[in-house]
Amino acid sequence: MSEILDYKKKTKKSAKLFLASSKIHVNGVSHNIRFFEPYPFIVKSSSGKNLQDVDDNKYTDYWMGHWSLILGHGPKQVKDSLKKQIEKSWMYGTVNEQTIKLSELITKAVPVAEKIRYATTGTEATMYAVRLARSVTGKKIIAKIDGGWHGYTSDLLKSVNWPFTESESGGIVNEEKIISIPFNDLEKSLVILNKISTDLAGIIIEPVLGGGGCIPATQEYLKGLEEFAHKNNSLIILDEIVTGFRFRFGCLYPTINLDPDIVTLGKIVGGGMPIGVLCGKKEIMKFADTSGNKKSERAYIGGGTFSANPMSMTSGFATLSELKKSKNMIYPKINSLGKFARDELGKIFGSKVIITGKGSLFMTHFVSEGITEITNSAQAAKCDTKSLYNYHFKMIAQDGIFFLPGKLGAISNVHTKEDIKKIITATDNFEQARTSK
Ligand SMILES: Cc1ncc(COP(=O)(O)O)c(C=O)c1O
Structure with missing residues (x-):
């Protein structure tokens, strides 16, 4: 996969540091969900909507500190x-x-x-x-x-x-x-x-x-x-x-x-x-x-x-x-950005995907045969989680966009419509590459 090569090329210091981390921490992490293949990048700082890793790559962050940072990093x-x-x-x-x-x-x-x-x-x-x-x-x-x-x-x-x-x-x-x-x-x-x-x-x-x-x-x-x-x-x-x-x-x-x-x-x-x-x-x-x-x-x-x-x-x-x-500004803004993301991503994928969520939270589910709606975790679990991982990983490796692979995205007050449009472009590229295979 070219994404893996791209990722490894741009995260050389992270690879070294993660090896060191794995020697002293179980699975290299301190929270099971923070690990993703082939290794997670190592963050050295964050600001506004961005995470910066030790190789100086910047990622527009939608994991946002386990969804805790509604005002962004370091407001x-x-x-x-x-x-x-x-x-x-x-x-x-x-x-x-x-x-x-x-x-x-x-x-x-x-x-x-x-x-x-x-x-x-x-x-x-x-x-x-x-x-x-x-x-x-x-x-x-x-x-x-x-x-x-x-x-x-x-x-x-x-x-x-x-x-x-x-x-x-x-x-x-x-x-x-x-x-x-x-x-x-x-x-x-x-x-x-x-x-x-x-x-x-x-x-x-x-x-x-x-x-x-x-x-x-x-x-x-x-x-x-x-x-x-x-x-x-x-x-x-x-x-x-x-x-x-x-x-x-x-x-x-x-x-x-x-x-x-x-x-x-x-x-x-x-x-x-x-x-x-x-x-x-x-x-x-x-x-x-x-x-x-x-x-x-x-x-x-x-x-x-x-x-x-x-x-x-x-x-x-x-x-x-x-x-x-600022409640009258922040909530309408982030809730409508969430709706925009759900609507536009839905248009790209059509019936192959169901986008769930509410307000500023959204998640993409690649439907498997037989799944026509997602109203519970059983349906979500039966979806194609490998494609979701590939989708999120592609954005990390090639688009500077970070969703913790497999998890929902959270929009914060520092994200803009332009940021969501970047997800949409990255998604369009991902879907075109996937369907042309
Ligand atoms: C709904 C819900 N409850 C409880 C927790 C646990 O919180 P913490 O990770 O701060 O222990 C989480 C964490 O993600 C959560 O999503």
């Missing part, structure tokens, strides 16, 4: 705030003013966030959400979605990848306490849920499947699950770690009239610094209050040495402040 407002904070110092290990400022912004924008606890990753936030749901309800089973991704917590590391029947890892105990249900299929989901309703602590779901294929849930599905959960004294945990502050200033759930018990946030609300946030109604979060409850009646949630550290709180506050101030 001035956030950088200035972080510089000021560094002067004051970067780790207190005590209650600090920066946390209160960020929480005041979140609580006003996210109605369910009557009480908040911080962690350092989204993984911890979902882990705590599960523990809290079990503690509040006194029940054990958590239902998740086939293809749902909530981070590396042992509690939810099951049914992530096709055929959704097993855990992603060894070392996980009590797997029978995690059950999975098919996304966007209320009837089948309710059949499964009905069988375990007496021990169902909660249902955790992303309103738009992120890692599972960039697929929005229908309102009917989400409402149906919520109704079932509340009828059976179980909790609804909405994982808005990707969707929170992505489509509007706030969460997605109020726009679909949901009434979740717990919402988890991360990514964008940390403005590129480590964060996980657990938001809940007062009557739920009071179970985490350590002042009165017996140990067996309360949940330990949030915490960790670096929870609510002043750097994350500062970058989160600066990011949300900018989003709030």
